[in-house]
Amino acid sequence: MSLRNSSGRMQPVAYERVRLPASQRIVMIHRMSAAIPAAFRFFVLALVLFPESGDVMRDLTGAVVGVAGQGKIESPVPHQVIQRDGDSGIVPIVGHIPGTSDTQLEYRVIALKDAFGKGSDWTGLSAKWDDGRFTSQARFTAGGWYRLEVRAKKGDRVVEMSVEPVGVGEVFLIAGQSYAGNFNERRMRINDPEGRVVAFDVVKKSWSVAHDPQPIQTYGGNLGSIWPSMGNLLLASARVPIGMVNVSSGATASREWLPQQKLYVQFAEAGKTIGRFRAVLWQQGESDVIAKVTTETYIENLSKIRKGLAKEWGFEPTWLLAKSTHHPTVYNDPEHEGQIRHAIDELCNLPGFRHGPDTDTLQGENREVAGSRHLTSIGQENAGKLWFDVIREELAPGRAP
Numbered sequence: 001m002s003l004r005n006s007s008g009r010m011q012p013v014a015y016e017r018v019r020l021p022a023s024q025r026i027v028m029i030h031r032m033s034a035a036i037p038a039a040f041r042f043f044v045l046a047l048v049l050f051p052e053s054g055d056v057m058r059d060l061t062g063a064v065v066g067v068a069g070q071g072k073i074e075s076p077v078p079h080q081v082i083q084r085d086g087d088s089g090i091v092p093i094v095g096h097i098p099g100t101s102d103t104q105l106e107y108r109v110i111a112l113k114d115a116f117g118k119g120s121d122w123t124g125l126s127a128k129w130d131d132g133r134f135t136s137q138a139r140f141t142a143g144g145w146y147r148l149e150v151r152a153k154k155g156d157r158v159v160e161m162s163v164e165p166v167g168v169g170e171v172f173l174i175a176g177q178s179y180a181g182n183f184n185e186r187r188m189r190i191n192d193p194e195g196r197v198v199a200f201d202v203v204k205k206s207w208s209v210a211h212d213p214q215p216i217q218t219y220g221g222n223l224g225s226i227w228p229s230m231g232n233l234l235l236a237s238a239r240v241p242i243g244m245v246n247v248s249s250g251a252t253a254s255r256e257w258l259p260q261q262k263l264y265v266q267f268a269e270a271g272k273t274i275g276r277f278r279a280v281l282w283q284q285g286e287s288d289v290i291a292k293v294t295t296e297t298y299i300e301n302l303s304k305i306r307k308g309l310a311k312e313w314g315f316e317p318t319w320l321l322a323k324s325t326h327h328p329t330v331y332n333d334p335e336h337e338g339q340i341r342h343a344i345d346e347l348c349n350l351p352g353f354r355h356g357p358d359t360d361t362l363q364g365e366n367r368e369v370a371g372s373r374h375l376t377s378i379g380q381e382n383a384g385k386l387w388f389d390v391i392r393e394e395l396a397p398g399r400a401p
Contacts, residue, residue, distance in 0.1 A: 071097035073150060073163040079198045079207035081167045081243030083276040084142040089168035092275070093125065093136045095150060097159055101129045103152045109140055110147040112165055114194055116239045117143015125150065142168045144241045145194055167196065169240030170395070171277035173247070173317070174227065175257070175267055176284030179324050179359065179374055179383075180248035182221035186377035187212035188228035188384075196241040197231035202270050210244055217266060218249040223373060229384020230391070237392055245270050245277070253287035254301040259308040267305075268312040279318040279394065280306075281356065281387065285325040285340045292336050298343035306352055320356035320390055321347060327374070328367055354394070357386030 075094040076082065082089045093107065105125040111118055118141050127136035140146065144167025151160040174180055189211045190197045198207045201215035208215075210231055212224045231242045247270050249256075249263055257263050271277070288298055302321075310316040321344045325337040341360070347353040366379030375383060393399070 071095055071100070071150075071152060071159050071161045073148065073161050076148065076163060076166045077207060078163060079165060079195070079209070081144070081169050081171055081198060081207070081241045082140070083171045083243075083278060084168045084240060085276075087142050088139050089142060090137050091140050091148070091166070091168065093127075093138055093148070093150065094134070095161060096133045097152055097161075098132050100132050100152060100154075100159070103129070103134075103154045105134065105136065105150060105152055107138055107148065107150045110149065110164075111143070112145040112147055112194075115143055115145055116196075116241070117141040117146070117168070119146060122151075140168045142240050144168060145196060165194075167241030167243075169196075169242055170234065170238055170391075171243040171245070171274060172279055172281050172391075173245050173267075173271055173274070173277050174281045174283070175246075176248045176282050176322075176324065177252045177287055178221065178248075178250035179226070179286070179322075180246065180281075180283035181216055181219075181250055182213035182223050182225050183250060183373060184224040184226065184375040184377075184380045185368065185373050186224045186380060188224050188226075188377075188380060190228050191232045192235055197228065197235050198241065198243050199227075200243065200245040200270075200274060202245065202247065202266070202273065205273070207243070210242075214244070214246045216246050216248060218247075218263065219251070220246070220248065221250060224377070224380055226375065226380050226383040226387065229381045230387040231384075233385060233388040234391060237388070238395060243274075243277075245274055248283070251287055252284070253291050254284065254293065254298055254305070257284075257305050258301060259304060264305065264308070268309055271309065271313045276315065277317060279320050279391075281320055281322075283322045283324050283356070283359070285323070285344075286327040286330070288340050289325050289327070289333055289336045290331060293340065295339045295343040295346065298340055299346055302343075302347055302353075303350070310352075316352055318394065319353050320394065321353055322356035322387075323358040323360050326360040326363075329374070355390070357383070357390050359383050359386060362386075 073095045075092050082091050105127050106122045107125045108122045109119040125136050127134040145165030147162055147164035148166055149162040190209050195209035197210045199210035199214055200207050202217050213222050214225050227244055235242050247267050306319055323341050323344055325340045348355050362379050362382055366382055
């Protein structure tokens with residue numbers, strides 16, 4: 001682009017990108033008006049006062065000459081929770097600034113309203129660049145919600161970008177069958193006004209507040225779940241954001257989760273997508289009771305699933321196994337329920353497995369007596385509390401990995 005100088009000649013202009021407050025944009029318009037034909041002044045006024053990105057371009061003398069685009073943070077994404085490690089966590093930071101490479105980066109973390117944890121001031125950010133795309137990481141204090149701000153500086157050129165809300169807290173991968181899904185009486189909601197209990201949609205690749213129904217890819221139901229109850233309690237106790245990823249599928253037996261099966265592939269992919277997480281929450285067993293699966297076979301199946309996924313993910317999260325064998329609207333089979341319950345006891349003597357809650361103890365008013373719904377709203381609350389009690393113990397200081 002060129003502008004006409006005082007002698008009437010066209011002079012080329014180099015562009016630099018900066019952010020200006022509205023008051024400075026008005027002053028800028030006054031300075032620019034003589035160089036802009038009258039027919040275009042209203043259009044330029046609108047662009048300068050209300051630029052979509054909030055950035056403008058200026059020449060090397062400091063005179064603003066137009067509206068510029070802005071970079072974008074691709075990771076983390078809004079409402080994402082990164083697994084903490086102690087009192088902090090490493091957050092992958094990926095972004096794109098068109099036409100930029102090998103540029104100095106800085107970041108800072110702003111604590112949002114009522115945030116747990118604390119933010120940080122501007123700090124240098126080392127990154128790898130590839131055709132305008134940068135990849136980096138930074139350590140955040142456990143907590144949230146936060147706003148992540150990143151700015152790129154090269155000479156006088158500055159590009160700023162941000163994403164919010166993001167957090168560093170506890171992340172869980174949920175698997176199993178219908179009692180882990182949306183097949184219960186009431187759609188539960190997250191109580192936190194700031195929405196710091198969230199769920200990941202594996203199809204949309206996005207995070208949102210974990211109100212029911214939970215986002216589940218395959219036969220997840222459309223009613224209520226037990227997880228908002230658990231999340232509400234855990235948020236108040238842990239005082240960090242809580243993230244959940246649910247890959248459960250109704251009416252599935254353990255054999256359907258074995259390596260190479262469709263559910264296994266989805267399970268593996270979900271874990272790879274979210275990165276590190278605290279534990280697998282396994283709520284399954286009813287279909288194995290129906291199939292009269294032996295204790296030995298159930299142990300073998302879950303051992304194969306865990307071993308395969310640990311290799312896929314590159315780390316070995318703890319598996320918390322619920323005793324979930326009772327399904328009174330379909331069967332009454334104490335013998336084969338007992339075989340699966342015994343298998344879970346045996347598995348929890350092996351490395352990598354630990355006892356989850358015994359949700360079979362939820363009887364009477366906790367259970368639906370007919371139809372396709374499983375737990376009453378009372379049962380949902382109580383199942384969530386049982387899971388909370390187990391996870392709270394899992395997070396206790398000094399707990400061996």
